[in-house]
Amino acid sequence: MPWTRRHLLTLEELSLAEIDQIHATATAFKKILQRNVKKVPALRGKTIVNLFLEPSTRTRMAFDMAAKRLSADVISLDGASSSTTKGETLRDTAQNIQALNADMIVLRHAASGSPLYLSRILDIPVINAGDGAHEHPTQGLLDTFTMRERLGNMKGRKVVILGDILFSRVARSNIHALAKMGAAVTLCGPSTLVPDWFTAMGVKVSHDLKSALEDAEVVMLLRIQHERQSNGHFPSLGEYTSMFGLNKTRASWLNPKAIIMHPGPINRGVEIDSELADGERSVILEQVTNGIAVRMAVLYLCFGGQPESVVTVD
Ligand code: CP
Numbered sequence: 441m442p443w444t445r446r447h448l449l450t451l452e453e454l455s456l457a458e459i460d461q462i463h464a465t466a467t468a469f470k471k472i473l474q475r476n477v478k479k480v481p482a483l484r485g486k487t488i489v490n491l492f493l494e495p496s497t498r499t500r501m502a503f504d505m506a507a508k509r510l511s512a513d514v515i516s517l518d519g520a521s522s523s524t525t526k527g528e529t530l531r532d533t534a535q536n537i538q539a540l541n542a543d544m545i546v547l548r549h550a551a552s553g554s555p556l557y558l559s560r561i562l563d564i565p566v567i568n569a570g571d572g573a574h575e576h577p578t579q580g581l582l583d584t585f586t587m588r589e590r591l592g593n594m595k596g597r598k599v600v601i602l603g604d605i606l607f608s609r610v611a612r613s614n615i616h617a618l619a620k621m622g623a624a625v626t627l628c629g630p631s632t633l634v635p636d637w638f639t640a641m642g643v644k645v646s647h648d649l650k651s652a653l654e655d656a657e658v659v660m661l662l663r664i665q666h667e668r669q670s671n672g673h674f675p676s677l678g679e680y681t682s683m684f685g686l687n688k689t690r691a692s693w694l695n696p697k698a699i700i701m702h703p704g705p706i707n708r709g710v711e712i713d714s715e716l717a718d719g720e721r722s723v724i725l726e727q728v729t730n731g732i733a734v735r736m737a738v739l740y741l742c743f744g745g746q747p748e749s750v751v752t753v754d
Contacts, residue, residue, distance in 0.1 A: 443741045446565040449555050450575045451616040459617055461747045463585050465737035466730070468750035473509065473733055482740055482753040483512035486543040491533070492569065493519040493549045498704050498728055499569050499578070503546050506735035515542070534558050544742070547571070550668075565742045573607045573668055579703050580613025582734040584621065586727050587658055590699050595622035598695070600652050602628045602684060603662030603711050605638060606673070610703045611662060615641050628652035629684055632673040633664075649684055653693040660701040661686055661711045677710055686712045691721070699723045 443461055451459070472480060488507045492500050500516065507514040517537075519525070524533055530549065537545060544565045547555050552572035559566040570576040584594070591597055599618055605611045605627045615638075618625050625643040627634050636645050646652040653659060664680065674680045691700070700712070700722045708714045717724060740750070 443746055446742055447559045448567045448577055448738050451577045451580045451613045456620040462581055462737050465747045465750055466585055466733040469736040470733040479509050480753040481511045483510040486512045488512050488514050488544045489537050489542040490516040490546045496548055502731035503735050505732050538562050538564055570609055573609050575613045576609040577613050578735055579610050580617045582731040583614055584617045585734050586723055586730050597623045598656045599623045599658040600626045600628055600656040601660045604664045605634045607665040607668040608662050626652050630674050655695050657695045657698050663707045663711055681710050691716055
């Protein structure tokens with residue numbers, strides 16, 4: 441089946457076959473990234489604009505690096521240095537970027553649905569780099585890519601996502617992808633941050649940390665997303681940590697071969713202790729590294745490349 445999408449907006453809309461295609465393409469690009477010469481001319485002549493109107497370290501740098509490894513020209517614009525601070529709308533900003541002959545926009549924005557909106561008014565591809573609490577599709581793709589590298593087939597694997605699920609676009613993208621892969625996903629955290637209605641997404645909800653973690657093969661920690669919370673969802677950070685923070689004792693409840701994941705940024709000593717974040721079961725920095733190959737795959741495919749043609753990109 442050929443790849444046909446120009447935009448990447450959500451994992452909800454992707455089929456399992458499309459997720460498999462992105463992962464297969466990322467595997468091929470990962471091999472290229474391990475060579476002495478890490479660059480290929482696949483997107484030579486294309487200009488990609490990274491429009492990041494919310495802060496980012498990992499996603500922005502990985503998109504930047506991915507585009508450069510594919511020989512595209514990259515321009516990054518953040519909120520503080522753009523004319524949005526003078527009242528310009530997202531629509532006007534994006535239309536001006538298109539008028540400057542950009543070939544693609546990678547958008548991070550606080551408003552859910554903003555990438556979909558741009559995809560409807562622009563003629564160029566739009567990639568969602570995180571929209572509000574809605575989705576972060578490339579994060580979900582790199583997380584599941586990392587799980588597959590470590591565990592193989594995800595069918596029936598017990599995955600726990602622990603923390604602030606309610607405000608997490610990362611959780612939503614992972615839930616969509618993992619459900620398609622047949623994983624057994626449990627969401628865990630305080631009931632105010634993990635409401636029972638998430639079960640409608642085909643996952644279990646638990647507010648009991650021990651039973652959730654028992655025998656899990658993957659635990660993904662999420663930080664408390666203060667920037668999206670309007671009022672207190674728990675009494676204090678200390679109380680949250682005492683109830684749901686991952687420490688050495690609680691990590692001993694996991695399957696002995698379990699991997700520990702976190703999309704970053706980490707709040708050490710809150711959702712995860714440093715000795716676990718830096719320990720041998722942690723794949724947190726592997727996730728970051730995989731983010732380059734996965735984003736190369738997304739850029740390449742949305743510019744019309746096909747998974748099987750990566751071998752000819754040199
Ligand atoms: N995981 C993630 O989105 O991190 P950044 O906010 O640093 O991009």
